[in-house]
Amino acid sequence: MATIIDGKALAAKLDEATRKRVKQLAEHGIIPGLVVVLVGDDLASQIYVRNKERRAKKMGLHSIVRKLPATITEAELIQVIQEYNEDTSIHAILVQLPLPAQINEFHVTTAIDPKKDVDGFHPVNLGKLLVNKTDRTPIACTPQGIMTMFKAYHIPLDGKRVVVIGRSTIVGKPMAALLINANATVTITHSHTHHLAQLTREADILIVAVGIAHFVHATDVKPGAVVIDVGMDRDEKGKLVGDVDFTTVQDRASYITPVPKGVGPMTITTLMAQTVALAEWSGEENG
Amino acid sequence: MATIIDGKALAAKLDEATRKRVKQLAEHGIIPGLVVVLVGDDLASQIYVRNKERRAKKMGLHSIVRKLPATITEAELIQVIQEYNEDTSIHAILVQLPLPAQINEFHVTTAIDPKKDVDGFHPVNLGKLLVNKTDRTPIACTPQGIMTMFKAYHIPLDGKRVVVIGRSTIVGKPMAALLINANATVTITHSHTHHLAQLTREADILIVAVGIAHFVHATDVKPGAVVIDVGMDRDEKGKLVGDVDFTTVQDRASYITPVPKGVGPMTITTLMAQTVALAEWSGEENG
Structure with a gap:
């Protein structure tokens, strides 16, 4: 049975730290x-x-x-x-x-x-991320929030085999860059990928950002893998669900993010933290 | 026995086209x-x-x-x-x-x-490449030269499994971005990768940029794979060799680049073509 990564609780903790920084700036x-x-x-x-x-x-x-x-x-x-x-x-x-x-x-x-690009989608910020020069650089909030999860749960990345499903500017591409910079071995898959399940079954860490409800099933996952679900989909009853079939996958994974209360809260919390960081950096420049 | 990709001949052909463009600009x-x-x-x-x-x-x-x-x-x-x-x-x-x-x-x-960045290493140009917005964007010459080889030899990329060994700004990272944009499934490996041979043996296309003489052997290569050797190394006798053990791998691959006369001439030829392109683009702006 997997440990459920509690994005909501982690986000609340991060928010507290951000609030302290807001107070310091106010001074x-x-x-x-x-x-x-x-x-x-x-x-x-x-x-x-x-x-x-x-x-x-x-x-x-x-x-x-x-x-x-x-x-x-x-x-x-x-x-x-x-x-x-x-x-x-x-x-x-x-x-x-x-x-x-x-x-x-x-x-x-x-x-x-680029200095106000809180989403981190400006090409110059993406380029800096790609070459691992991220000092004073805003980074896409969803992947950055996921990195915070890995850190909080002490999930090692160095040398790990990671498969990212999805190659968007918002998630897949910056996620891959962050993971390469963290010394993971990264495979980027997408709609043109053949035999996807063969690849996902080899992943120590699987990051799913396809936008299709219950796209990933237990048989697609390596036993003991870490599964990160970026999906925000609706099932046939209109209920908010992820790209991962949580019920079956949680028996197979070592760590898993739920939907809701997983990646979602971390994204908005990271957005707040990054807004504060941009204000801090601008203060440094003027000071 | 693999088809040897003749970088020197292809470069000469490309140079001819570039010379024509130089003449047109001169007019x-x-x-x-x-x-x-x-x-x-x-x-x-x-x-x-x-x-x-x-x-x-x-x-x-x-x-x-x-x-x-x-x-x-x-x-x-x-x-x-x-x-x-x-x-x-x-x-x-x-x-x-x-x-x-x-x-x-x-x-x-x-x-x-960035408009004069003929090497394509400026973060804004790398970022544009990452998000596949490469119109009027200089791209790192070695990976771009390799893409020209794929095209000239009609090597399909869409849906193909590609493994890139090396994650430099000069080769590995822009190469991966170009291949993702061409709908390949790309794995980026590097010095922290475990069980590298397991990965390389699954590659339809293997791109080697490690800088170690004869790093890749026949047993590391899937039969019928396309093997691109970016290495420019010296063997124990001081002879210029690649990262791939050409003699044994050529029996196993479907296409292979030699060293010398493979990727090397394509890089410098691409540099010339891109210098001309930058001049053309600047002329458009002023015109």
């Missing part, structure tokens, strides 16, 4: 500022943004949600971003994805000042 | 300019730099070698780079590595204007 007259830009009225995005705003306020951050119409042009959106790039009360800019079809996400990501 | 009054910055008097570096200079002149490029003393400070070197960043006759800046111990290579790489 220097700095309130970390986060703006979340929401384009259009996608329901899921609205929920995510509301959760981020609530959490930011709870943490004592200066939090703004900037709502923009779905009809906005790319140029107009980039102008809004540039406004926040220059706003010294804002340390962290997050553009909620996905964006409407008329807007190129990459152009928008690239328009964010 | 618009543009001569692609490459500066190679050489710090200190490392013998191997001197040879590499001389080869690049000779080739650039042969291709009709404007080629400069800027020799600097081994005692130069980081700040002085960065000042020299900034001079070339602003010099409109220079389209491509290459700083020959390694650099003396007092200089941080990453600081130097980051000082190069």
